[in-house]
Amino acid sequence: MDDPAPSWPSLLGHLHALVEATGPSGSEEDVVRLLVQAARPYADRLDVDAFGNVIAVRRAEADTARRCIISAHMDEIGFRVYKIEAGGFLRLEKVGGLDDRILLAQRVWIRTESGERLLGVIGTKSAHLLGEADRSAVVPYASLYVDIGARSGQEALDMGVVVGDPVGFVGSLTELGKGSGRYTAHALDDRAGCAVLLGLLERFQHSPPPVTLVVVFSVQEEVGLRGVEALARHLKGDVALALDMTAADDTPEFTAAHLRLGAGPTVKVMDFSTLAHPAIRRGLLSTAQRLSLPVQREVLRGIGTDAGALQYLGQGVPTGAISVVNRSTHSPVEVLDLRDLEGAATLLEGFLHDLPDLELRFVALD
Known part of the structure; x- marks a missing residue:
């Protein structure tokens, strides 16, 4: 029996190309060129700002639709x-x-x-x-x-x-073992997130998204969220999400695992940069339940994401994050599971479809 067709067939191709580029924080030029070339056919508008952030907008059919910003960083350590x-x-x-x-x-x-x-x-x-x-x-x-x-x-x-x-x-994306579905490379953090966002833009190639989608491929995340911090001063949105990697602790060095490879993407609860907005956290978990998609809840003080800066958009917007579990993070041999990567893409797509009707207030008072 043949293996079923992958639900997100372009993810690995994008990731193969992206990890080949050399782009430490502040020197992301080669990655910017790759992302602009890949995203331009699917965006109604595409800009590169003074910092180097790439911003791709795919508009909803209605001008009054909600606006969702999703950021993944392109820089590497x-x-x-x-x-x-x-x-x-x-x-x-x-x-x-x-x-x-x-x-x-x-x-x-x-x-x-x-x-x-x-x-x-x-x-x-x-x-x-x-x-x-x-x-x-x-x-x-x-x-x-x-x-x-x-x-x-x-x-x-x-x-x-x-x-x-x-x-x-130096490194290229390579599968571990044979047929494991687990891949290693440097810079999976967060070129993998960038690959997912490219796949998400492709998903809306022939029909507009249910909300206006603002995809940000950010720079200088690894040195203090600087790229998105600059964007937060002028970007407008109703909801903001970061898509990043998080650290697995399911290897022999640890006695009890909090986050496991292959157990699904994580829904952020808290890290040192942000406490996820309860409406976004509930919305993501509700989408996962509707889709029967396994997810993990992430509480990890030792990590931060672009969500920490995005939450300050305007007067403050409901903000959360989705992560892909990663072994050996911040090393030349980071490891992810393709099922977690595809799960993150599926969760994001489902959340966008649920977002028009999602209650976004911190707490309902009536």
Whole structure:
């Protein structure tokens, strides 16, 4: 018996393309180009603002329809070239939340000002040369260096490298095992969310959405929600949602799991950036129930999303978030389950159809 056709056939294709780009916070140009090209055919209006945020609008049939803003961020954690040493090695400065324990011996791209990408490796002391203290030490990122094969600082400059060049992990989207439906890559956080929003725009290619849909592919989320914070000062909407990744704790390091891979997308209850509006939380859970879609409730103080800035739109709007569970978050080997990704897309689409009749008041007083 053949496998059933995927409900969101374009998601993996979009995700394959998006994770190939190098775009740490503040250097998202290549990702912007990909998203503009992919979203333009499905948008009634498309803009790129001064920050680099891509805003795609698909209008409802009625001018009086509610307006829903959904944001997913395009930037990834990474580095900038901090110093070019006389011997040709590069020193790095972090961009976003990186764990020093995982940085040794990683392959990285250095994107030069010409747009060319140069391959480098974060060097590590040979196992044959380790002392006893080395074996139990975590090398701080300030001590790390990147080897691009240059024999001198001038040779590194001749390759096109300058101080400030963005640096990101190397990787492609690849399925784990065989037929697992689980995929690994760097920058799944949050290129996976961007892929879902592209799929959502495609869904309304031939008929308008039930509400005016404002899709935001945001920049600089990993360094403090800066892209959407700028948008929040002038965007108008009745409802706002963030679509992002969240951290699974279903691996052997943990004794009890709160969020599991493959158990469905999460409906945000709270994190450090926002407390989800009760009307949005109820609406999302009601949509999931109507669709018989498994979801998880997310309470995770150690994470934040664009929802934290979107809630300040205008005088404040009902705001919530949907997340896709992700193992090894903020690493070169993030892992997601395709069922969770498709579930997030299905939940968003269903919520948009339910939104015209959703009670949005914080509490009914009559």
